[in-house]
Amino acid sequence: MNTPKSNQLKRTSLYDEHVRLNGKIVDFAGWEMPVQYTGLADEHDTVRNKVGLFDVSHMGEVRVRGRGSLEFLNKLLTNNVAKIQLGQAQYNVMCYEDGGCVDDLIVHKMGEEDYFICVNASNTEKDFEWMRQHAPASLSLENVSSEYTQIAIQGRFAAETLAPLTDASLDSIKYYWFQQSSILGKPAIIARTGYTGEDGFEVYIPWDHGPKVWQTLLESGAGRGIKPCGLGARDTLRTEMKFALYGHEIEKDLNPLEAGLGWVVKLEKSDFIGAGALRRIQETGPKRALVGLKSLERGIPRQGYKVEHNGREVGLVTSGTMSPSLRVGIAIAYVERDLSAVGTTLDVVIRDQKVRHEIVTTPFYKRPY
Amino acid sequence: MEFPSGLYYTKDHEWAKWDEKTGTVTVGITDHAQDSLGDIVYLELPQKGRSLKTHETFGVVESIKAVSDLYSPVSGEVVETNAKAAEDPSVLNRAAYTDGWLMRLKVADSAALSGLMSSKDYEIYVASLK
Structure with a gap:
């Protein structure tokens, strides 16, 4: 089952690791990804009780830099980007004029007028195109998805699993904050975020660095019962938390207010795409x-x-x-x-x-x- | 992956076992089927006395992530279903060819099985799916 089904499917830097670990490979959003290794329930329980490792490199990353970045993002996104401090991450939604969702995403403030945005795999190109259409010329807008391997370390032993690989002071990174640090000697963005409801981290490292970091994390967490976990467990874990997933709870024809994401829709901030439609929905009641x-x-x-x-x-x-x-x-x-x-x-x-x-x-x- | 000989197999990944003495066919899902589904958590089996035609849907098996229909390998009348498996469907993952059987069908004669695959043919068929 590990042979590629089509040459057009993309592979992450960790594909060979998944095959070696007997991962069951499926086509997900155009990527060959492991849906499970030892078994969905086993992997789910491992994350709930110990610590699990996920390859989430299929997720897209967009870097927005230069003068006007903040204004641009605040025009594009429903949450108030001006509220994010340096080193902080923010959950956010990008809407169409009619209030429907382009995508949900996480914005990381890397510096003044410098943002690193993580978007859904299936939406990366659509999101980037949408951003490009609305971006002023003064801005640097880059789809940097192919430069990063993204690994999620999730579960109560996540911090002690990751700690030996980095100089970052993990204890000081609070939920939805991050540090620009290093992992095994190469630059890394270490964010205390996740999609499981457990404590944990999502780390962004150079693409080629993926296999070494993945292997070392598995060794580091071995004494704590770490296991590689597939997309199957990722989905049951997020469903138990009622975390929205694009294509399910949010979509082009669904708005964030009805999706229970009103907490990231700041109608009182400066005008943004979809604000008018969302205001009308708010006034008449979803x-x-x-x-x-x-x-x-x-x-x-x-x-x-x-x-x-x-x-x-x-x-x-x-x-x-x-x-x-x-x-x-x-x-x-x-x-x-x-x-x-x-x-x-x-x-x-x-x-x-x-x-x-x-x-x-x-x-x-x-x-x- | 196991493909026990002496059983008959379908392209829907069910197995059938003929019992000469009782004139019944025991039906279950194959090792390949349980492996593809993953952790099996739900099973819906037919009422006793129901008469089934070849390839008719007789129930449903669900893993955590997937729903799959069950198709009868042969025509016959349901004389028994595996209540223990319905109660604890994970037995299909552990023992697909033994304790994880699903139902027994009374059939007119064993000729009905002649259209099914042998263990060797089924093994080749499964290999061809990869």
């Missing part, structure tokens, strides 16, 4: 809300399944899985605003059968430390 559903009966909700209330269609599942941590079916779903209160019982239609679900508080899983 029609739908994104909720967390937990199965009350046997069955696993999946993306695309309908949500019903007394036989009437009232929503749609955007992500669903058997939760490896809770051992019950869980779903993220859009439902009518009036039916979005915690405790509401709704049906998810699974193969023509109505299966009772309850709206619960999210995240579904909270870490115990």
Whole structure:
């Protein structure tokens, strides 16, 4: 199963590592990526209880530099980029004029008028083109995706796994902050971010440095039970946290207010693309809300399944899985605003059968430390 | 990857085992199927007494990440299903060809199995998918 399916698919610098580790390779957003190694549930539990290593080099990176960078990003993004301090990262959304999402992304402030932006793999080219169309000529805008290997070290032993490889003072890097430091002697951006709900880091290192850092991290974490983890576990981990994923909870036709991302939409800041549409949605009240559903009966909700209330269609599942941590079916779903209160019982239609679900508080899983 | 001889196989990655004495066929999913699916967490099996045609959907198997229909390898009447497997579907990952069986079908005669693949043919078929 490790042979390439097509020559057009891209490979990260860690492809040979994945093959060597018996990773099951699948096509994801045009990349040959490992979906699992030892098993999805095992990898999921490893991240929840110990520490896991993810190759996320397929993610895109864009560097925005030069005079007007801050103004440009604040025009393009819904969150207030002016609030970010040097060394801080910020979750953000990029919208179309109609309030629909181009992508969600993380902005890192590297210096004055100097930003490093991490975007979704499947959207890298679309995002870069969108940015390019709106960028003033004075600006340096670079798609630097091919220059970086990105590795996520996630779990309660993440810091002690990474510490031996770097001089950075990891303890001083708070959640959603980063340091420009080095890993095994080469420059690295070390950010305390992640997509799992656990403590951990996402590190950006030179592309060719990937295999050495990956191997050394696996050795460093061996005593703590570290395992390489695939995209399968990454998806169940983020679903348990109700973290949005482009193509599921957010899309061109879905706006951040309904997606529960109102906390990164700053309508009071200077004007930005989509502000008018989002303001109107805010004023009239969003029609739908994104909720967390937990199965009350046997069955696993999946993306695309309908949500019903007394036989009437009232929503749609955007992500669903058997939760490896809770051992019950869980779903993220859009439902009518009036039916979005915690405790509401709704049906998810699974193969023509109505299966009772309850709206619960999210995240579904909270870490115990 | 295991391909036990003496069983018959389908392109849908189900196996069938003929039992001369009872005139029944036991059905399950193959090692390749369980390996492709990953951690199996949900199983839906047919009612006893249901009569199935060859290639008819008789149930569903779900792993954490995927949903897959189950197709009957032969025509027949469901005389027994594996309640233990429905309760703990992970047995399909551990013992796809033994404790992880899914159902037994009463069939008219063993001729129904003649259209299926031998273990050798199935092994070649699986290799061709890679």
